[in-house]
Amino acid sequence: MKRLHKAMTRIVGVLLMALMMVPSGLKAETTEMLQTSKITGVVTDDFGEPIIGVTVRVKNAQNGAVTDVNGRYSVNAPKNATLVFSFIGYRTQEVAIKGKTTVNVTLQEDSQMLEEVVAIGYGAVPKRDLTGAVSSLKSEDLLKTNPVSINQGLQGKLAGVNVSQSDGAPGAGVNIQIRGANSFTTSTEPLYIVDGMPYSVGEAPATDYGTKSKNNPLSTISPQDIQSIEVLKDASATAIYGSRAANGVVIITTKSGAEGKAKVQFSANFSVAKSVKTIDVLDACDYANYQNERKANGWLFDGLEYAPDSFTYPTVGRWDDIKEPDPETGEMVVVGKKYKPSPQDFRNGFELNGQMFYGSRWQDQIFRTSFSQDYSISVSGGDKKGSYMYSGGYLDQQGIITNTYYKRYNIRANNTRKINDYIELGANISFTNAENRLARTNTETSGLITSAISYDPTLPLRDPEKESGFSENNSTGLSNPYLAAHNEKNVLLTKNVFASGFGVISFTDWLQFRQNLGYSYSYDERNQYYNRWTSSGRPSDGLGIKNDQVYESLTSESLLTFNKKFGVHAVNVVGGFTYDKVMWRSKYLRSSKYPSDGNEENNIGAGVEGREMTSDRGRSQLMSYLVRGNYNLLDRYMLTFSFRRDGSSRLSPLDRWSNFYSGALAWRLSDEAFIKSLNFFDNLKLRISAGQTGSQSVSPYATRTVLTAKDNNYPFAGSLENGMAQNRYNAAAPTLLSWETTTQYDIGLDASFLNNRVNLVADVYYKKTEGMLMDKMISWMSGFKQIKANFGNVTNKGVEVSLNVIPVKTRSFMWTLDANISFNKNEIGGLQADHFIPDLVWGFNNVFLMRNGHPIGTLYGYVEDGFYDNEAEVRADPYYKNATDAKIKSMVGEIKYKLLCLQRLTH
CATH class of the missing domain: 2.60.40.1120 (Carboxypeptidase-like, regulatory domain)
Incomplete structure (x- = not known):
């Protein structure tokens, strides 16, 4: 450049x-x-x-x-x-x-x-004229680390923007939080805007085994197609988007062509990934000793005598007889010999199946060094009347767990054309096709990683005596990790189409009308099959699941823009009307007991047991009126005001409409004489903003009582008939359900000095979400357990600092340093009582507690207080007397707790 x-x-x-x-x-x-x-x-x-x-x-x-x-x-x-x-x-x-x-x-x-123009809601402004808190990331900065996804490119780049990934699998969804979480009951994802239009892809289908609850829209866009990313953080910047912007806004602008000859660009990136370390577990020798000790302790606990020869692993390895019933007499006869190793044998090694065996390292059977490849090609160009850009890409990202991968094909076309001096048309369209094979890693007791760290290390990988040809340990309920990695099928197929178009009529050089149309289509299909060699498929002779979902959204925006200068006064006003409609449908099929594993779930009707079939569909609509005004005096004093009125079909008719406001002031101090005289600052600007946004994050039918088909039989005409009944576990219909609102205040400072070699941006903010949309417990006498209501609040306050420094700048070399840091304090209030988040991890339910005065995600549990050193300490425990056979009494050597009540561990 x-x-x-x-x-x-x-x-x-x-x-x-x-x-x-x-x-x-x-x-x-x-x-x-x-x-x-x-x-x-x-x-x-x-x-x-x-x-x-x-x-x-x-x-x-x-x-x-x-x-x-x-x-x-x-x-x-x-x-x-x-x-x-x-x-x-x-x-x-x-x-x-x-x-x-x-x-x-x-x-x-x-x-x-020369400074770049920054995209904001329904427009763009020079970065130096911003009145709100906006962070920018350009294409060259995003691609510095050769990320395979935009999510990776964003990590750590912008202050106040937290990008987290709950699963390290390739193609896994991510969570982006801007200035902390506003809620613990609804999504904290920001609104995504791509080329000026809202973009969403819905949720991925989730099943009983191996879920993926979220599709992140950014995963469908190739990083090579990105021109810039802007993150709107304060209310002044986000309020123009109203109820959809309570969690912030991420604006993505894709590349377009420029006037001149056609330009062809090609890139190829290759990467290698490997697990840094594995989890330390007992080797085969130590595991064998542990099992012997465990068995001995069990005998002692029962008051029984034990003989060393009865240990699972004898003190000295020996050959035991293999006995089978005689087909004629039925008597047990010796048919062979089998070596029963001692613990020390696993240390020294012994011959098994024709080779030396020292025990199995199951983590080595599932982890691998993975290779990924990412290709992209584009053709762009244009003339005075328009521009074009066509691109395509292919990504093959292999996971570090064997047999996992994410493959993505994507194409994109961006075109603009001036019909004459007054009319301009444009259209963008993209298509993404992805295939994601996942391992079952997000369950505690039967996940692949759990199996790898818990499976018996004294068992070999292969066992010729087993029908599968591999070792099995049916008593634990765990799959052979190698078998599970190759025989548990969990594949998510995704197709996304996003199309947008616009038409602009320029009545004068200061007044124009713009009509935007956008359409998004997402199809997700999850196919799962667990054959009879896996822990999930063994009990039912194969388990198949098919689950798919179609998500569609339609957006229309009509905008009128006034932009004119009057001497030292500059005025920009945008007003308009928007309409959004979201539709989805899904179905779920499941069966088990297959005659063979050959067709897997492709013929799900072949399963003769455990058949389940469900389907769902729904839609919601949002209408909005908006206006935003920017006033600039002497290029020094700036004022921004925005207003938006939203109406949502998700909320109660009496509270369906709500108004959202914001305002901001900015003062460019560097243009004042008393600052200019210092001859130090290139730019010094103070920003102050305040405003309110909202949220409608509830089910489209939350205001209605849902009738659910259940296995309830009713006597009718002398026989029992299946019918409809209110499900008492569904919530009652609230008569009043209004908007969740987020009010935010921000004070910011932008400073540049030393010929723009040092650039500093700092913000202090306070954000409070009130009237949260949550389930409120009600009396069972109502016939329901809960009702959706507005109550509770979450407060976020923090500081953000970004620093850009250019230590060296010569004709042939430039060294740039970027750093950012942010602090956020989160606090809950207004709850009726403590709220748990249940079922986060199977077997460890309710470890996260939501309590007034504490942050979201506080971990609660028992506080460790050493160990019971002797029997006297055990009997002194007040809970010892209340222990029963159902609750085993504490023993010497076990962990002792300070208080057997909830105490906060960390947050």
């Missing part, structure tokens, strides 16, 4: 020099008659490189000159005159001659002219 800029400046300079050649001569003759002297010099840039075509004129006079190809100029001027140097893209500079005959000048790039 720098080279292109330099080349363009040279071309423009030569043209300007040619145009001004004759006038310069005439002016020279005039100044000579005024007894002037000849002033010469060289004009260079920050890198010391000469600038061609710089206009050099005498202030308050008509004569001037233009620099040549070497940056030199010559002009006649009075000895006490002032020279004015100006050129496109550089700051205009005035230099007093003061009797000198040589005046050399270094021009500084004009950050205001």
Whole structure:
């Protein structure tokens, strides 16, 4: 980009020099008659490189000159005159001659002219004119680490933006939080805007085994297609999007063509991934000793005598007889010998199945070194009447767990065309096809990683005596990890289409109408099959599951923009109407007991037991009126105001509509005389904002009592008939269900100094979400357990600091340092009582507690207080007397707790 800029400046300079050649001569003759002297010099840039075509004129006079190809100029001027140097893209500079005959000048790039334009809601502004808290990330910064997804490219790049991934599997969904979580009952995901239109892909189908609850829209877009990403964080920036922007807004602008010849770009990235370390577990020898000790302790506990020969692993390895019933007599006869190893045998090694065996390292059977490849190609170009950009890509990301992967194919087309001076049309369309094979890693007792760290290390990988050919341990309920990795099928197929178009009518150069249309289609299909060699499929002779979902959204936006300058006043006003409609449908099929594993779930009707069939569909609508005004006085004092009125079909008719406001002030202190006199700041701006956004994150039918088909039989006409009944576990219909609101205040400071070599952005914010949409417990006498209601609040307050430094900047080398840090404090209030988040991990339910005055996600549990050292300490425990056979009494050597009540561990 720098080279292109330099080349363009040279071309423009030569043209300007040619145009001004004759006038310069005439002016020279005039100044000579005024007894002037000849002033010469060289004009260079920050890198010391000469600038061609710089206009050099005498202030308050008509004569001037233009620099040549070497940056030199010559002009006649009075000895006490002032020279004015100006050129496109550089700051205009005035230099007093003061009797000198040589005046050399270094021009500084004009950050205001060269600085990027930042996308905001329904428009764009120069970054220096922002009044709200907005963080930007350009394509070159996103791609520095060669990320395979936008999510990876965002991690750690923007202050106040937390990108987390709950699963390390390839293609796994991510969670993006902006300035903390606003709720613990609904989604904290921000609103995504792609090329000016809202973009969502719905949730991925979830099943009983191996779930993936969230599809992140960013995973469907190739990082190579991104031009810029803006994150709107404060209410001033987000309120224009109303109820959809309570969690912040992520605006993505994809690449487009530029005027000129067609440009072809190709990129290929390769990466290698490996597990840094495995979990330390007992090796086969230690495991065998542990099992022997465990068995001995069991005998002691029961008061029984034990014989060393009865241990699972004998003190000395021996050959035991293999006995089977005689087919004729039924008596047990010896048919062979089998070696029964001692614990020490696993340390020394012994022959098993024709090779030395030291025990199995099951984690090595499922982890691998994975390789990924990412290809992208694009063609772009344009002319004065329009532009085009076509791109395609292929990603093959292998997981570090064997037999897992994420494959994505994507194509994109962006086009714009000017019909005439008044009408412009544009269309963007993208298609993504992805296949994601996952391992079952998110269950505690039967997941693949759990099996790998818990499976018996004394068992070999293969066992020729088993029907499967691999070792099995049916008593634990765990699958052989290798078998599970290759025989548990969990594949998610995804297809996404996103299309948007616009038409612009420019009535004048300051008034235009824009119509936007957007359509998003997402199809997700999850196919699962667990054959009879896995722990899930063994009890039922194969288990198959098919689950798919279709998600569609339609958006229409009609906007009128007024943008005009009146002397030192600049006014920009946007007003309009938007309409959004979301539709979805899904179905779920499940069966078990298959005659064979050959067809897997592809013929799900072949399963003769455990058949389940369900389906669902729904829709919701959102209508909005909006207006935003920006006022700029003297390019120094800036005011922003926005208003939006939203109406949602998800809420109660009486509270369906709500208004959301925001306002912001900005003062560019660096343009004030008392700051200019310091000659230190290139830019210094103070920002203050306040506003309110909302949320409608409830089920589209939350305000209605749901009738559910159940296995209830009713006597009718002398027989029992299946019918409909209110499910008492469903919530009652609330008569009033209104908006969840988030109010936010922000104070920010933008500072640049040392010729824009140091750039600082700092913000302090306070954000409070009230009237949270949650389930409220009600009396069972109502016939229901709960009702959806507005109560409770969450407060977030924090500080964000971003720093950009350019320590070295030369013609051939530039060193840039970027750093950011943020602090956020989260607190819950207004709850009726403690709220648990149940079933986070099977077997460890309710370990996270929501309590007034504490942050979201506080971990609660018993507080460890050492160990029981002797029997007296055990009997002194007040709970010892209440222990029964159902609750085994504590024993010497076990963990002792300070209090057997809930205590906060960490947060």
